[in-house]
Amino acid sequence: MVTLTPTQQKFLPYVLAVALFMQILDATILNTSLPQMALALGESPLKMQWAVISYALALAIFIPVSGFLADKYGTRRVFLSAIVVFSVGSLMCAASPTLNILIGSRIIQGLGGAMMTPVARLILVKSYPRNQLLTVMNFAVIPALIAPLVGPVLGGYIVQYASWHWIFLINIPMGLLGFVMGRKLVPALFEDTQRLDWTGFLLFAAAACGFTLAVEFGSQSGRGVYGLLLGAIASILIGAYVWHARRRAAPLFPLG
Structure with missing residues (x-):
């Protein structure tokens, strides 16, 4: 069990909540905006479903290895790298001129998300005693549970009043906030690995x-x-x- 400073103990769950919210929001925000995106990219709405599937597949494929990477290279380094990869993938999605490039960018996003969410939970489990874990998990996870409810509504408003690019660009300020707070608050935890x-x-x-x-x-x-x-x-x-x-x-x- 790592010893946290009072500041870390108080605010660490909120840093991880930002990461969880960002990753889960991105899994749902596209659902109501795919028709408008298809029109803008000149593609069939049915083909646009691959922008959702590719993200889910990247999560499914790379989540299993996230724990190994966190143990070997440290939770802090992997968590911050995940935020950077996720933010870069978001920027690439916003700049995608074709569906194929969008799908590739979504895979990069999914790679970042696959490291971000499990490592965030791992940090909490390793940083707090068991008698505090339920309370801490609630602080980190409950805000993230709002994301599936907010995502479709927010996506619809964005494509109606702005453009579909902002569906991905809104991740950039959240990513910057998570990275800055993560550098100060996330502990560097290692485990022996084979x-x-x-x-x-x-x-x-x-x-x-x-x-x-x-x-x-x-x-x-x-x-x-x-x-x-x-x-x-x-x-x-x-x-x-x-x-x-x-x-x-x-x-x-x-x-x-």
């Missing part, structure tokens, strides 16, 4: 990717069969990961 379990990472990431696509295709008319097939493949991959983890001394996610 080699990254690449086999476990590939199995788990592929399973997470499969489940994410299964949900996406399952919610689309006429693609339910693809959703079921992907869900079945992902279930097999999860089973393969469990088999692998039982036979490895230091798996990516210990089954215990």
Whole structure:
């Protein structure tokens, strides 16, 4: 357990709340603005769904490795790097002239978000005693729970009264605020690490990717069969990961 200064103890949950809010907001804010974005980019509204799917896939693929990176390189360094990557990805999304570039930029955004959210929770777990953890988690997580409610409404207002670019540009001031506060308040926590379990990472990431696509295709008319097939493949991959983890001394996610 790390010893926090009184300032860190008081304000650290709010720093992490900014990161959680920013990441979750970006997962939902596009939903009501895709038709206007499709019109501006000259694409079919159906194709624009890949701007949402690519972000979700990046989260699913890279979240499993975030804990390893935080343990090896330190929570402070990884958290601040995640904010920078997420903000740069947001800027690239706003500047995207085509759908393909937007999808690539969303993947970069997702990479930052995949490191930002789990590492933020890890910092809280390692920084506070158990008897304070529930209260601290509430401070950090409850503001983030507002994001799914605010996202669609905010996205609709932005495209109606400004332009779709501001859907991504609003992340820049939040990212700057999170970075400045993070430099002062986020502790640098390390853990002893072994080699990254690449086999476990590939199995788990592929399973997470499969489940994410299964949900996406399952919610689309006429693609339910693809959703079921992907869900079945992902279930097999999860089973393969469990088999692998039982036979490895230091798996990516210990089954215990």
